[in-house]
Amino acid sequence: MIFSPTLALDPISQFKVQKWIDLRLGGIDISFTNASGFMLLGVVLIIAFFGIAARRGELVPSRLQSAAEMGFGFIADIVRSSSGEEGLKFFPFVFTLFFFILFANLIGMVPYAFTTTSHIIVTGALAMSVIVTVVVVGLLKNGLGFFKLFAPSGAPWYIYIILTPIEIISFLARPLTLALRLFANMLAGHIMLKLFAGFAVALVGAGTIYLPVALLAFGMGVALNALEFLVAGLQAYVFAILTCVYLNDALHAGDH
Amino acid sequence: MSSEQPDDLSDQIAKALADREAREAAKKRKQASDDSTLSAGAYALRFGIEFVASVFVGGFLGYWIDQWAGTHPWGLLVMIGFGFAAAIRSIMRAYRELNARALKISQGISAPDDGTTDA
Numbered sequence: 001m002i003f004s005p006t007l008a009l010d011p012i013s014q015f016k017v018q019k020w021i022d023l024r025l026g027g028i029d030i031s032f033t034n035a036s037g038f039m040l041l042g043v044v045l046i047i048a049f050f051g052i053a054a055r056r057g058e059l060v061p062s063r064l065q066s067a068a069e070m071g072f073g074f075i076a077d078i079v080r081s082s083s084g085e086e087g088l089k090f091f092p093f094v095f096t097l098f099f100f101i102l103f104a105n106l107i108g109m110v111p112y113a114f115t116t117t118s119h120i121i122v123t124g125a126l127a128m129s130v131i132v133t134v135v136v137v138g139l140l141k142n143g144l145g146f147f148k149l150f151a152p153s154g155a156p157w158y159i160y161i162i163l164t165p166i167e168i169i170s171f172l173a174r175p176l177t178l179a180l181r182l183f184a185n186m187l188a189g190h191i192m193l194k195l196f197a198g199f200a201v202a203l204v205g206a207g208t209i210y211l212p213v214a215l216l217a218f219g220m221g222v223a224l225n226a227l228e229f230l231v232a233g234l235q236a237y238v239f240a241i242l243t244c245v246y247l248n249d250a251l252h253a254g255d256h
Numbered sequence: 257m258s259s260e261q262p263d264d265l266s267d268q269i270a271k272a273l274a275d276r277e278a279r280e281a282a283k284k285r286k287q288a289s290d291d292s293t294l295s296a297g298a299y300a301l302r303f304g305i306e307f308v309a310s311v312f313v314g315g316f317l318g319y320w321i322d323q324w325a326g327t328h329p330w331g332l333l334v335m336i337g338f339g340f341a342a343a344i345r346s347i348m349r350a351y352r353e354l355n356a357r358a359l360k361i362s363q364g365i366s367a368p369d370d371g372t373t374d375a
Contacts, residue, residue, distance in 0.1 A: 162341070169317065169335075169342040173309040181305045 011194035015118055015187070035122065038114045042103040071099070075240065082244035083251060090247050093133065097126065098240040105186065105232035109225075117235075118186040120179060127178035130243050138250035149253045178242060185235050189228045196221040303350065307343040314339020 021032035053068035061069060075095045079087045101117060108115025116122050138146035150167040151160055196217050203214035318335025322328045 162338075165335070165338045166342040166345055169310055169314050169339055170346045172317070173306065173313045173342065173346070176309040176313060177306050180309060184305065 011191045011198065014190060014194060015115075017119070034114045035116050035119060038107055039104065039116050039122070042100060042107055042116070045107070046099050046103050071095075078237075078241055079244050082241055083248035086251055087244060087247055090133075090137075090244075094240050094243055094247075097130070097243060098236050101126070101182065101239050102233065102236035105236060106229075108186065108190065109228060109232060115186055115190055117182055118190055120183040123183040124175075124179040126182075126239070127175040130178060130246060131175040134246045134250040137247065138253050141251055142253045146250070146253045149249060174242075174246060178239065182235050182239055185231055189224070189231055193221065193224050193228060196224055303347055306346050306350070310343035310346060311336060311339040314342060 018034045019031040020034060020037055023030045023032060049064075050068055050071075053062075053064045056062075056065075058065060072095070075098055076088070076091060078098075079091050079094050083090070104115070104117045104122075107113050108117065135146075138149070142148075149171065150164050152163070152167070155163060200214050200217040200221060203210040203217060314335045314337070315332060317339075318332035321331035321335065325331065
């Protein structure tokens with residue numbers, strides 16, 4: 001069965017990666033899984049959304065067009081406020097990241113959908129793309145001056161013995177925190193949702209005496225649902241803003 | 257409607273424009289404070305994971321140095337220490353950024369042309 005939603009009560013099976021189309025390339029498993037499917041769906045939805053919104057660029061925008069324009073303006077503001085006018089070169093990158101994560105998170109809120117951002121391999125790949133961009137841009141822009149990032153000026157020499165390892169560690173921790181934050185938030189949120197929803201169903205099944213408790217669990221599930229929508233947006237925002245902050249560091253590494 | 261004098265009309269236009277300006281300024285102020293609460297949440301989310309990740313990276317580096325140089329267990333111990341230091345440092349930095357931002361926003365709302373601090 002290609003699309004088999006998990007009806008099980010256990011909260012983990014929703015994260016199971018299933019193969020939809022079995023593919024192999026020279027011994028490497030490149031199967032088209034539900035993760036690939038839902039990522040593709042996200043990309044298609046983003047392209048469709050902005051394609052339809054921008055199809056007729058009207059002076060007085062339609063509702064859809066002004067939503068798309070707000071998206072552009074929002075990301076442009078983030079980029080400009082965190083990394084200045086110079087950072088606007090990376091507007092397409094940040095824009096893509098933000099909307100990819102936002103759509104992946106929101107698709108995950110649809111019942112039976114698969115949340116691609118709840119897998120650390122996905123968020124890890126996104127974080128690596130950010131950090132590789134930061135390193136490449138930093139080296140191209142500042143040359144070896146990029147490494148001044150690890151030795152901020154204005155300290156006596158003996159401080160650097162302690163400061164440099166600390167700066168190197170905090171730089172290396174960046175991709176890890178980027179990936180972990182998004183992954184952990186999505187994973188934990190979806191486990192909570194499933195737990196409370198499953199709890200409500202199980203209590204209804206247990207007998208009428210548990211009905212008030214079931215209602216309580218159900219109410220909790222509804223509240224968590226709202227919270228998860230907030231988290232979906234907030235995490236995309238955090239990812240975008242931290243990308244801008246790191247890009248800013250790369251652009252201005254020389255003048256620390 | 258058709259009986260309006262030209263003077264009235266230009267007055268009305270001026271009034272409408274002034275109204276719109278005031279409305280937009282109010283909206284911008286509100287947006288600024290909304291942004292600050294959103295950012296506060298965003299920054300708060302950084303702290304916990306940043307701490308754990310720094311210690312973890314420090315420990316991993318230490319382990320790797322030990323493997324490479326055979327200095328068991330000193331690399332691990334020292335680098336975990338550095339990891340803790342990096343964690344504290346990054347949290348202090350985030351805190352400072354947050355403070356500076358909060359200060360700027362609160363001044364921007366209460367006294368727009370103060371111009372004293374820019375931390």
